[in-house]
Amino acid sequence: MPGRTINSKESSMKRIGIIGSGSIGAAVARLAVAADYEVLIANLRGPESLSSLIEELGPRAQAGDASAAAGFGDIPVLAVPLAAYPNLPVDAFEGKTILSTGNYYPHRDGRIEELDSLESTTAEYEQSLLPGTVIVKAFNNILFHHIPNLANSTPRTALPIAGDHDDAKARVSAIVNTLGFDTVDAGALSESWSFEPESGAYTPIYAADLAVLAADYLADPGAPVPANRVRELLAESHRPDVAARQF
Numbered sequence: 001m002p003g004r005t006i007n008s009k010e011s012s013m014k015r016i017g018i019i020g021s022g023s024i025g026a027a028v029a030r031l032a033v034a035a036d037y038e039v040l041i042a043n044l045r046g047p048e049s050l051s052s053l054i055e056e057l058g059p060r061a062q063a064g065d066a067s068a069a070a071g072f073g074d075i076p077v078l079a080v081p082l083a084a085y086p087n088l089p090v091d092a093f094e095g096k097t098i099l100s101t102g103n104y105y106p107h108r109d110g111r112i113e114e115l116d117s118l119e120s121t122t123a124e125y126e127q128s129l130l131p132g133t134v135i136v137k138a139f140n141n142i143l144f145h146h147i148p149n150l151a152n153s154t155p156r157t158a159l160p161i162a163g164d165h166d167d168a169k170a171r172v173s174a175i176v177n178t179l180g181f182d183t184v185d186a187g188a189l190s191e192s193w194s195f196e197p198e199s200g201a202y203t204p205i206y207a208a209d210l211a212v213l214a215a216d217y218l219a220d221p222g223a224p225v226p227a228n229r230v231r232e233l234l235a236e237s238h239r240p241d242v243a244a245r246q247f
């Protein structure tokens with residue numbers, strides 16, 4: 001729009017940095033450009049490796065490193081394996097609220113005593129690795145290929161969200177809403193086990209057909225799950241036996 005002035009607050013509200021360009025990071029990036037965000041996305045291999053994704057995302061997207069993504073907009077999205085958290089540029093995240101999509105898969109991340117013993121939820125463990133930040137957990141309980149199918153669905157699909165600071169949760173919730181999902185407050189980071197892997201509010205809740213999901217998960221298109229149903233599933237959820245996890 002010629003002549004329109006974008007003030008700095010509005011500009012920063014329309015920017016989002018995403019660390020991780022894999023299944024989840026790319027899915028969130030696609031929603032973000034569709035919702036008129038400018039996106040800066042980072043991965044481990046470096047910006048040159050992101051050229052085809054940037055081309056697909058279009059002129060609102062650019063590649064950078066993790067520090068640039070952390071500083072691009074108010075709330076960066078972390079969509080990297082849990083084992084990568086200790087390698088992140090901690091200083092770049094200092095003081096930030098972070099939307100974390102991470103889960104603990106021992107076969108990928110190695111066995112982590114604090115998680116196997118149930119001393120910490122995954123989100124609490126992430127918070128301990130990034131102490132100068134405020135972690136808010138979201139987008140960790142939905143399969144990447146269900147994300148585009150269920151964004152802006154009718155009825156609206158809801159995602160659980162957890163965090164220790166109401167203001168940070170509200171700000172992350174506003175982003176998730178803009179990206180096409182309602183949110184349901186699942187409580188503090190210590191309560192986020194209720195939508196961790198193998199809990200009662202994990203990825204299968206969004207399956208259209210559990211048999212199809214089990215046989216060939218990518219063949220399942222997903223089905224909308226409204227907020228009242230997510231609330232029920234969280235209330236009925238059980239804490240998984242993480243030490244017994246085989247994947």
Ligand SMILES: NC(=O)c1ccc[n+]([C@@H]2O[C@H](COP(=O)([O-])OP(=O)(O)OC[C@H]3O[C@@H](n4cnc5c(N)ncnc54)[C@H](OP(=O)(O)O)[C@@H]3O)[C@@H](O)[C@H]2O)c1
Pocket residue numbers: 019020021022023024025042043044045046049066079080081082084087088101102103104105139140141142143144145
């Ligand atoms: N896949 C799902 O459906 C799903 C659903 C919910 C939650 N999650 C969780 O979300 C997180 C991301 O999962 P994903 O499936 O998107 O993983 P993925 O496809 O393996 O992608 C991981 C991304 O993280 C990047 N990365 C790794 N270490 C990094 C570092 N130190 N700095 C910057 N970038 C780094 C990788 O970079 P390169 O591309 O350069 O290797 C890659 O782009 C995981 O914790 C996962 O459990 C996944």
